[in-house]
Amino acid sequence: MQAVGRRTILISLAIALLLSALPMPGWAESWVPMWVVLVYIYWCIARPELVGSATALALGLLLDVQQASVLGENALALVIVAGVVGGTYPRLRMYPLIRQAIAVALLLLLYLLVRLGIRVMLGTPPTGWLYWAPVPVSVLLWPWIFLLLRDVRRRYA
Amino acid sequence: MMARAGYHRRTLGWALLAVLLIISDHYLGYLAGIRSGLSVLVYPLQVVSGKPVEYLEVVAGYLGSRERLLEKNATLQDQLVTMQVRLQRHASLEEENLRLRELLASSIRLEERVQVAQLVSMDVGPGQHHLVVDQGSRHDVYTGQPLVDAGGVMGQVLHVGPFTSTVLLITDARHALPVVLNRTGVRAVAEGTGSLDRLRLRYIGGNVDVREGELVVSSGLGGKFPQGYPVARVSRVKRNPGGEFIEVEATPVARMERSRKFLLVWHNGHPAADRAGSGQGG
Numbered sequence: 453m454q455a456v457g458r459r460t461i462l463i464s465l466a467i468a469l470l471l472s473a474l475p476m477p478g479w480a481e482s483w484v485p486m487w488v489v490l491v492y493i494y495w496c497i498a499r500p501e502l503v504g505s506a507t508a509l510a511l512g513l514l515l516d517v518q519q520a521s522v523l524g525e526n527a528l529a530l531v532i533v534a535g536v537v538g539g540t541y542p543r544l545r546m547y548p549l550i551r552q553a554i555a556v557a558l559l560l561l562l563y564l565l566v567r568l569g570i571r572v573m574l575g576t577p578p579t580g581w582l583y584w585a586p587v588p589v590s591v592l593l594w595p596w597i598f599l600l601l602r603d604v605r606r607r608y609a
Numbered sequence: 610m611m612a613r614a615g616y617h618r619r620t621l622g623w624a625l626l627a628v629l630l631i632i633s634d635h636y637l638g639y640l641a642g643i644r645s646g647l648s649v650l651v652y653p654l655q656v657v658s659g660k661p662v663e664y665l666e667v668v669a670g671y672l673g674s675r676e677r678l679l680e681k682n683a684t685l686q687d688q689l690v691t692m693q694v695r696l697q698r699h700a701s702l703e704e705e706n707l708r709l710r711e712l713l714a715s716s717i718r719l720e721e722r723v724q725v726a727q728l729v730s731m732d733v734g735p736g737q738h739h740l741v742v743d744q745g746s747r748h749d750v751y752t753g754q755p756l757v758d759a760g761g762v763m764g765q766v767l768h769v770g771p772f773t774s775t776v777l778l779i780t781d782a783r784h785a786l787p788v789v790l791n792r793t794g795v796r797a798v799a800e801g802t803g804s805l806d807r808l809r810l811r812y813i814g815g816n817v818d819v820r821e822g823e824l825v826v827s828s829g830l831g832g833k834f835p836q837g838y839p840v841a842r843v844s845r846v847k848r849n850p851g852g853e854f855i856e857v858e859a860t861p862v863a864r865m866e867r868s869r870k871f872l873l874v875w876h877n878g879h880p881a882a883d884r885a886g887s888g889q890g891g
Contacts (some may be wrong), residue, residue: 457861466654469651469660470654471658472660473654473655473658473730473732474658474661475659475662475731476731477659478733478805478866481689481732481733481734482734482735482829491866494740504616504619504620505616505620505623506619506623508623509623509626509627510757512627513643513647514643514647514651516655517644517647517648517650517651518651518655518707518732518733519734519737520737520739520767520768520775520777521637521737522629522631522634522635522642523630523631523634523644524627524629524631524634525631526627527627527630528624528627528628528631531620531623531625531627534620534623534842535617535620535621535624536759537616538613538616538617538620539613559700570631574631575780576783577736577801578735578736579735579736579782579803580803582738583734583735583736585735586869591635593779599822
């Protein structure tokens with residue numbers, strides 16, 4: 453059971469990494485949803501015994517390589533999100549979808565805020581408000597991702 | 610509750626590790642090995658994610674009508690002839706240039722080793738522009754190596770993995786490139802603005818003659834980029850009376866968003882530039 457769960461989680465995270473690397477026309481690049489963070493948050497809520505802060509670190513490092521950011525930028529942000537979710541997942545699980553989406557929005561903002569802090573401190577701040585553009589898109593997708601992954605979990609994990 | 614406390618302690622530990630990673634990557638530059646190792650894991654995902662676009666292009670190629678293909682063939686033929694004529698002139702000019710340089714006892718070599726690289730994936734976020742190409746340390750790629758496309762300079766290699774490398778584009782807000790105005794020989798620095806069709810030319814004095822549309826080429830100062838590759842065309846000149854410098858904007862001549870094939874250039878002085886130079890040089 454655990455092995456199957458682990459494999460399902462790994463596959464879904466790999467698909468999320470793949471989706472985030474999908475080539476896009478220039479104007480759409482800034483609006484690409486934060487697939488990896490969304491899928492990570494789902495598994496962190498649903499299977500906290502399997503997916504915790506160590507997974508966050510590893511996944512964040514892969515994101516750093518993919519985005520060519522400083523090694524640790526995405527990792528630190530994701531570990532901090534993992535810390536918050538790890539303290540609140542019993543409640544997050546019980547929320548209705550709308551409230552859950554609001555909570556996810558806050559988590560995503562926290563994630564981007566940590567990355568912003570790191571980049572400002574290293575002297576390479578992002579330019580313009582488009583930096584925040586992935587948040588609304590991602591939040592709109594959350595209910596869909598939640599229901600999809602819940603069905604996947606019931607079947608395979 | 611005990612388990613929860615343990616979880617938070619572990620999370621704190623991982624967070625500290627991440628902070629250490631950031632510091633050692635950014636300030637000490639120790640982690641090139643780790644990044645290169647991880648890039649092997651990310652590489653297959655990047656290749657797979659690029660496939661749909663490739664297939665679309667293949668299908669579009671099949672669907673393209675015969676007339677259009679013939680038309681395209683004709684234009685390409687025309688281009689080829691023009692290019693060949695130009696190349697003939699170029700060859701004689703190059704020889705003449707070499708002879709003159711010999712007269713001046715200068716040791717600059719004009720031929721450079723080049724290698725075709727293909728686009729694997731492109732990542733254009735706000736302020737951050739980079740792309741991944743399918744050449745890595747296995748193919749002698751080195752950090753700081755220039756990348757050009759058919760139009761001009763694209764960027765320079767930022768990280769090298771075994772099979773791939775990440776290239777920082779000249780339009781990235783973190784990038785600066787020493788350039789020279791081709792017509793007048795005035796030196797400047799071309800800074801990325803974070804938007805794909807704009808560069809800012811800094812440090813051009815207030816009394817300098819700059820015209821819209823003139824060509825900006827790499828100056829070779831700083832030793833990273835070879836000299837004389839086209840970089841951009843001046844698109845806007847704004848003079849502020851009394852200011853020390855004028856504000857000049859330029860549009861890159863490389864097709865930043867559309868190119869899929871590039872050339873990696875082994876620049877003079879780099880050890881790998883001499884290796885197999887004649888075999889792969891072009």
